[in-house]
Every structure is written in C-alpha cells, then in structure tokens.
Amino acid sequence: MSLAFNLLNTTASGGRRAEIDLPHQTVETPVFMPVGTAGTVKAVPQDVLESLGAKIILGNTYHLYLRPGHEVIRRMGGLHRFISWPRAMLTDSGGFQVYSLTQLRKVTDEGVRFRSHLDGSSHFFTPEHSMDVQIALGADICMAFDECTEYPADRPRAEESLRLTMAWARRSLDHFRANQHQVSWRAEFNQKTQSLFGIVQGGIYHDLRRESAERLVEMNFDGYAIGGLSVGEPRELTLEVISEVLPLLPKDKPRYVMGVGYPDEIEQYARMGVDMMDCVLPTRAARHALLFTSQGRLNIKNKQYAEDQGPPDPNCDCMVCRRYSRAYLRHLVQCGEPLAATLNSIHNLAYYLGIMQRVRADLAPQPVTR
RNA sequence: GCACAGGUGGCCGAGCGGUUAAUGGCAGCAGACUGUAAAUCUGCCACUCAUUCGAGUUACGGAGGUUCGAAUCCUCCCCUGUGCA
Numbered sequence: 001m002s003l004a005f006n007l008l009n010t011t012a013s014g015g016r017r018a019e020i021d022l023p024h025q026t027v028e029t030p031v032f033m034p035v036g037t038a039g040t041v042k043a044v045p046q047d048v049l050e051s052l053g054a055k056i057i058l059g060n061t062y063h064l065y066l067r068p069g070h071e072v073i074r075r076m077g078g079l080h081r082f083i084s085w086p087r088a089m090l091t092d093s094g095g096f097q098v099y100s101l102t103q104l105r106k107v108t109d110e111g112v113r114f115r116s117h118l119d120g121s122s123h124f125f126t127p128e129h130s131m132d133v134q135i136a137l138g139a140d141i142c143m144a145f146d147e148c149t150e151y152p153a154d155r156p157r158a159e160e161s162l163r164l165t166m167a168w169a170r171r172s173l174d175h176f177r178a179n180q181h182q183v184s185w186r187a188e189f190n191q192k193t194q195s196l197f198g199i200v201q202g203g204i205y206h207d208l209r210r211e212s213a214e215r216l217v218e219m220n221f222d223g224y225a226i227g228g229l230s231v232g233e234p235r236e237l238t239l240e241v242i243s244e245v246l247p248l249l250p251k252d253k254p255r256y257v258m259g260v261g262y263p264d265e266i267e268q269y270a271r272m273g274v275d276m277m278d279c280v281l282p283t284r285a286a287r288h289a290l291l292f293t294s295q296g297r298l299n300i301k302n303k304q305y306a307e308d309q310g311p312p313d314p315n316c317d318c319m320v321c322r323r324y325s326r327a328y329l330r331h332l333v334q335c336g337e338p339l340a341a342t343l344n345s346i347h348n349l350a351y352y353l354g355i356m357q358r359v360r361a362d363l364a365p366q367p368v369t370r
Numbered sequence: 371g372c373a374c375a376g377g378u379g380g381c382c383g384a385g386c387g388g389u390u391a392a393u394g395g396c397a398g399c400a401g402a403c404u405g406u407a408a409a410u411c412u413g414c415c416a417c418u419c420a421u422u423c424g425a426g427u428u429a430c431g432g433a434g435g436u437u438c439g440a441a442u443c444c445u446c447c448c449c450u451g452u453g454c455a
Contacts, residue, residue, distance in 0.1 A: 035406065037405095042406080090405095097405095097407090100405095103407090116407095146405095227405065229405090230404040231404085232404090258405035259404055259405040260404060261404055262404070279404050280403090280404070281404050288403065288408080301399095303398090333409095338409075340409080
C-alpha cells in the first residue's frame, strides 16, 4: 500500500493528466519537482516553495547520508519533519553520484565505494544500503540504486552498466519490500508506506532500453523512471530515448524522466506523457544569474540591465516579477548578495512550475460539447 | 628637519639588469550550466591596426644618467607611511 495513480485524461499525442496520491500529498501531474539535494532547495525557504505551488521536492540519499547522517534524520523524525516540509518528497538513491563523482568512486558488482567529497572518508554504498538510508529519510518516493550511464558509452559499456543497474534494481526492490514497514510516519498515514521506482538505463541503445524497461516492469515497481539522460547527449537522442521507452511503461503507473531539462524540454516531454521531472537547472542557473523567461534566457548580470526598471519577465506574475526590477536584481548579483540567489531562484522555479501548470490545464479532460 | 620603508597597469600586489605588455588576486565585461563535489566554471581585460598568424605605439612617481639592453643600477626632484626631533 504505497501509491495510487489516478489517470484523469490521456490525449492523442500521449500526454497524460493524472494525480498521484502520496502519503504526504496528492500530486497533480505532469509535475516539475525542484531539487533540494541537501535538505534545501538552495536559497529558497520551504514556505516560499509552498506558496509557489511546489507539491513535491527531491532530496539526495548520498548527501544526506554524509551530512547530517540518515540516523540523525531518523531521530529527528524523518526528512519531512527535519526540514519542515509537509508535502511530498522523493529521494534520489545516490545513483547519480556514481556518475557525477566518477573521480571519487569505485564500482563493483556488490556496490560502490565512494570517497567523500567533503572529507575524503570512505563509504560503501550497496542497493541495500541505499534503501536503508532512504527508509530512514522517509521520502514518499524512493529510487532504486542504479548507475547513471555516462554519455558517450559504447555498446559493451552500456550493456555492462545496464547489467549492473538491473541486478541492483532487483536487490533494491527486495530489500525495500522487506523493510519498508520501518518508515517512521507509517502509523500517521493509515499504514501507508513509501513507494519505490525502478530506473531504466541502457544508454542510447534502443534494444537495451527496451530490455531494461521490460525487466523492470516484470519486477513490478510502483513507478518507473528513465535515467541516464541529460548527461551531455544531443537533444534529439534524449527525445528518441524517451519516445522509445514511454510506450513500454505501464499506463497505470507514474513515469518519471530524471534530470531534465530546459523549459521547452520539460514542456515537450510533459506533453508526450512524462508525468514527473526534476532538474537542478532552474535553481543552479538562478544562482549563476541566468533567468528563464517567457522571452527566453535573461542573463541578469549583463550591463544592459543596470538601469532597467522593468520586471525580469513582463509576462510573469511571480512574487519577484511583481515587485523587483531587473536593475535591482542585477545589483544584488553584482554585490554577491545572497538575496540575488533567492529572488532569481524563486522566479525560475515559478517559471518552471508555471509551465507545468499550463500543460496540466491543456491536458485536463475537456468539458463535453455537442 | 633627520632616519628608515615605500611609490608597478581601475584597485591590491609580485617582479629587483635581458625569454616582461609585465605572475597572482580583486573589480569589470561576456559565455556556460540538465536525477547539485557548482553562490561554480571558462574566456576577455594598456592603446591602435589586422578576419587569423600578427604588426605597431605607449607603459612600472618625474627628469636625467650608466648599459648592447632598465620596472629592476646611479643622481636629483616630487609624493606617501612610520619613528625621532
């Protein structure tokens, strides 16, 4: 008893409008999930996230295990309570770190040995360990421990990576099923527990992707993610892989494309039938002074905005655009003021969440006309 | 007034006879960021000409001098800091 997926409408082009009932929140999809790796969506307070309409955010197993430690978080009542986030959460498994910390880890069949990027200490992650940490954290959705395959990966490399991810998916699922009853909030939510998603890998090879999807579906996860994308491959390939994999996934379960994307990408994928997406881009770009607007990219630190009294995006009614000028935002960036990161992040998240809201409206069941 | 220590490109600061248009850092200008080792990284940053390779000009407080060659050595002057009067 973990998750209920209520499909409300499907369009001809494959787009889906649905609701995912999670213990902490009902999430309307397609949904964009802001990334809060270390227990914070960087620079944005939780109450602001709520007012922006964010219904589900991410946390990261690897980072929170290292600091403050999953046992600390367990003792603090779980991640929701620890960071004071009442809505839904999803934790990534650490699989992406197998990819991104390539200089700091060693992969074996058994698991991955990481050297901490914080202090160099050694830590061994297995699928079982990732599940234990994620159960301690207590997010509504957990992710199987995978290896995010890099790009480019030649055929033998993609096969080997897939073999590993599939074996780890099995182990993740078995360990998760055996231990999911331990989640701290189970009694509070009518015996509901966490959900576990499997992750499709296979690089850019369609048959590997297909094999991956089929094997995961057989294992019967609560939802399915497409991973290993947005790791440097051309956009057309990303699109190709998503198009190839989506039809292979069960229609009655959530589909999640991990780590995407630019504003036009998330809109495109959502209209194709992707239910969930997450990306660091809106928040990272914001901290680096790049705003996404209805008129395109806006590098707010550019000199040309020094005396621009207009709002960052004239077509945006977010709390930042309603109140502050481009000139002021640029000034904050120039001064290195922390508020720059906060305001820029709020706008970018508002923009991303706004895109999803529009797409959801478009995908909603239309009133019958006759 | 005397004694030390100094005056280097927008700022700070290396260099102390030749591979120096001058190391670094900051500021400035621009670009990149896709399940966050990222409030990070990359490029440019004297002037003029050239699309590129490049060419030329002016530069290390000022003026002289020594030397094949000076930001670097010498002389005088100006200025700054500290100490003593």
